[in-house]
Amino acid sequence: MILTSMIAVAALQAAAAPQLAGQWEGVLSVGGQSLRIVLRVDPTGAAVVDSPDQGANGIPADGPTLEGGVVRFSVPAVRASFEGALSADGGTITGALTQGPAAMPVVLTRTADVVSVAGPSRPQTPVAPFPYRSEDVTFPNAVAGITLAGTLTLPTGDGPFPAAILITGSGAQDRDETIFNHKPFLVWADALTRRGVAVLRYDDRGVGGSGGGAAADTTADFATDAAAAMAWLRTRPEIDARGIGLIGHSEGGLIAPMVAEGGGEPAWIVMLAGTSVNGGDILVEQQRRLATAAGLPAAQVETGNASQRALMDAVARNKDDAAAAERETVALLTAGGMAEAQAKQVVRPIVSAWYRWFVAHDPAPALAAVHVPLLALYGGKDLQVPADQNAPVLARVQPAAEIVILPDLNHLMQTAETGAPSEYGTIEETIAPEALKTVVDWVAARSGLPPQ
Numbered sequence: 001m002i003l004t005s006m007i008a009v010a011a012l013q014a015a016a017a018p019q020l021a022g023q024w025e026g027v028l029s030v031g032g033q034s035l036r037i038v039l040r041v042d043p044t045g046a047a048v049v050d051s052p053d054q055g056a057n058g059i060p061a062d063g064p065t066l067e068g069g070v071v072r073f074s075v076p077a078v079r080a081s082f083e084g085a086l087s088a089d090g091g092t093i094t095g096a097l098t099q100g101p102a103a104m105p106v107v108l109t110r111t112a113d114v115v116s117v118a119g120p121s122r123p124q125t126p127v128a129p130f131p132y133r134s135e136d137v138t139f140p141n142a143v144a145g146i147t148l149a150g151t152l153t154l155p156t157g158d159g160p161f162p163a164a165i166l167i168t169g170s171g172a173q174d175r176d177e178t179i180f181n182h183k184p185f186l187v188w189a190d191a192l193t194r195r196g197v198a199v200l201r202y203d204d205r206g207v208g209g210s211g212g213g214a215a216a217d218t219t220a221d222f223a224t225d226a227a228a229a230m231a232w233l234r235t236r237p238e239i240d241a242r243g244i245g246l247i248g249h250s251e252g253g254l255i256a257p258m259v260a261e262g263g264g265e266p267a268w269i270v271m272l273a274g275t276s277v278n279g280g281d282i283l284v285e286q287q288r289r290l291a292t293a294a295g296l297p298a299a300q301v302e303t304g305n306a307s308q309r310a311l312m313d314a315v316a317r318n319k320d321d322a323a324a325a326e327r328e329t330v331a332l333l334t335a336g337g338m339a340e341a342q343a344k345q346v347v348r349p350i351v352s353a354w355y356r357w358f359v360a361h362d363p364a365p366a367l368a369a370v371h372v373p374l375l376a377l378y379g380g381k382d383l384q385v386p387a388d389q390n391a392p393v394l395a396r397v398q399p400a401a402e403i404v405i406l407p408d409l410n411h412l413m414q415t416a417e418t419g420a421p422s423e424y425g426t427i428e429e430t431i432a433p434e435a436l437k438t439v440v441d442w443v444a445a446r447s448g449l450p451p452q
Contacts (some may be wrong), residue, residue, distance in 0.1 A: 019090055020045075020064050020071065027098060028104045037097065039073070039082075039108060040115045047426075048117045049075050056422035058120060058220025060140055060180060070104060071095070077180070077421050084108065111358060124430040125183050126190040132156060137200070138209065139232035142327035143224045150175050150202025150229070153193040154238055159299070162447035163198040163242035165229050167222075169250030169273075170358075174208050175201040177249065180425030187430050188247065191440050196449045200233055218357035223258040225328030230264050243267050247439070248274060250385060250411065251358075253376075257366040267402070268446045269372040270439055273385045275409050276367055276376075276394040279358035280312035283384060291385040293420045307336065312359055315350055319360035325351040364397045374401040375442050377435060379409030404438055 024039040038050035039061065047061040063073030066086065071093045074081040084095015084106075098288055133154040136148050155161055156302045166185045176183035187330040189199040205225065206213020206224055226246065234241040245268040248256040254272020260266055275282050287308040291301045310332050318325035326347055333343035349355060378387035387405045410416035413435040414427045441451070 015124055019086070020066060020075075021114065022110050023115045024093060024104040024108035025111050026108040028106050034113050034369050037106060037108075040117050042115060046117050049071060051422060055418075057426050058117070058420060059425050062430075077424060082106075086356035091411055099117060102305055104151065120180055120426060120428045122183070122430060123428060124187050126186055130190070130193075132193045135429050136209075139202075139228060141212075141225050141228035143228070144205075144213035144221065146205065146210070148202050148205070148211070150200055152190070152200045152233075152236075153189050154192055154198045155196045159198075160170045160240040160243075161196065161198040162443075162449070163200065163233055163239050163442060164243070164245050164247050164270075165226060165233065166199060166201040167226050167246060167248035167252030167255050168204055169252055169434065172207045172213070173204045173379060175203045177201075179412070182424075182430045184249070184411070184430055187436070188439075191436050192443060195444050195452070197440075197443055197447060198239055200229055202229060204403055216353045218354050219254060219361065220357065221259070223250070223255045223262065226252075226255055226259045227262060227264045230259065230266065235302070242320065245269060245443060245446065247272065247443075250274065254361075257363065257374075260372065261366040261369045266372060269370060269375070270443065271374070271376040272413060272435075272439075273378060273382055274376060275385055276390045278316075278360065278362045280316050280360070281389070283359065284309050284360045284387055285389050286384050289386060291318055291418070293383060293418055307332070311347075311350065315356055316360045316410060318351075319356045321352070324350050328349055339348070346440065364393065367401075370398055370401075373446050374398060374438065375402045377411055377413070377438060378403070378405045379419070380405050380407035380413060381409060381418070382411040383419045384411040384421070402442070406432065406434055406438070408432075408434060 006356055015271060020041050021043045022041060024244050028035045028037055036052050039047060041047045041064060045063055049059045049061050050057040054393060059075055059077050061073045061075050069086050070083060071086050072083050078099065080097055080099040082097045083228040084093040086359060088145050094104050096103045137150045138153045140147050164230050166188060175185060177185040185201045189201055192199050203210040205217060206223045230244055233239050233244055244266060246256040246259060246266045249272040253271035256271060260269060260351045284305060288305045290302055311329050314328040315325050318328060324382050329347040329351060331341065332344045333346060334340050343390065380387055391403050391405060395403055408415050409432050410419040410423065412424055413431050414429050415432045416423055416427065
């Protein structure tokens with residue numbers, strides 16, 4: 001989103017806050033079940049969504065905005081959006097919640113005028129003072145012609161220190177990979193630096209202090225950012241240039257082997273919920289598992305999954321042609337009864353440059369080419385990058401990889417009940433201690449540091 005749009009949205013939110021502040025409740029009909037939905041908006045315009053029947057509370061919402069009597073908000077964590085009309089008396093909003101191709105009618109009724117959207121605590125977030133040095137830094141990516149900004153944490157002493165570069169997952173992420181007030185990369189950096197490993201973490205393109213951020217950017221472009229981070233870190237006198245490794249989460253786990261394949265020569269690689277099958281297969285299986293976790297009937301899950309498979313195949317066939325991808329995916333949806341205008345809106349994100357690249361890309365060749373120590377950590381309850389889909393493929397294409405599956409963890413490496421994204425914000429734990437220990441001990445051992 002460009003800056004002018006962000007300013008416009010912020011202005012709408014500020015204007016809407018006095019009218020929309022409060023608690024709004026409604027009931028969705030999902031697969032024959034009734035699910036309560038609660039929108040909480042504080043006087044500043046900040047908002048969260050609760051799904052009490054699913055045990056999910058405090059899921060951050062973008063918006064709400066009010067323009068011309070129409071209320072809009074989105075819930076990025078569950079890829080949902082709402083649009084509805086505010087009644088003349090300001091007591092109800094009549095509209096629909098859209099999630100994927102499904103639009104669910106709902107009437108939201110104001111039940112309170114003043115609420116708080118304060119979320120659960122985040123006890124693992126490190127708090128100063130720290131027993132190590134922290135420095136805000138910038139470094140160039142000459143290939144892209146941009147400058148990236150980040151934070152370098154250094155253990156006490158003169159060094160040279162082994163080092164880790166943290167690579168974020170998909171979406172525009174800051175250097176802490178902040179999500180639902182969790183700061184997982186800050187937690188990883190703190191744990192590693194206390195153990196004697198320097199850590200560089202940086203803002204994604206167009207986020208925080210980093211430049212760039214074009215609509216045409218793909219994962220391959222982001223891999224050049226990680227390579228640039230490694231090249232810059234090797235110029236620092238406090239760093240052991242031969243002891244720099246890569247830790248990538250989700251899409252970052254896809255990027256790390258690409259950096260190695262491109263000649264980056266890391267000392268080691270850690271993949272946190274990294275993929276080893278093509279993106280189309282990931283998204284098809286992800287859709288199946290998320291729909292099942294949401295309680296949809298089996299027949300509806302299979303119908304939706306078949307539609308997802310057809311869409312992904314169409315995107316992959318047209319990976320280099322956005323217009324052709326749009327024509328084919330719109331045709332698939334309209335053949336299923338969707339209006340053409342709505343179909344064009346639905347397919348807009350899935351025909352983007354990033355999406356087409358991701359759907360068609362096979363990570364196996366880069367993984368097979370890795371010749372440095374590799375640790376792959378998966379959560380057994382991860383519904384976004386399922387362990388049982390990806391770990392066997394990784395073991396086949398890279399037999400030397402060390403694969404650890406922690407059965408109770410989700411995609412963020414939190415201890416979870418179901419693994420559904422709706423839980424991410426409600427879990428106070430940022431990273432499960434067993435995940436932290438597994439990775440930190442492994443990195444320390446590969447870096448020649450003494451055990452603890």
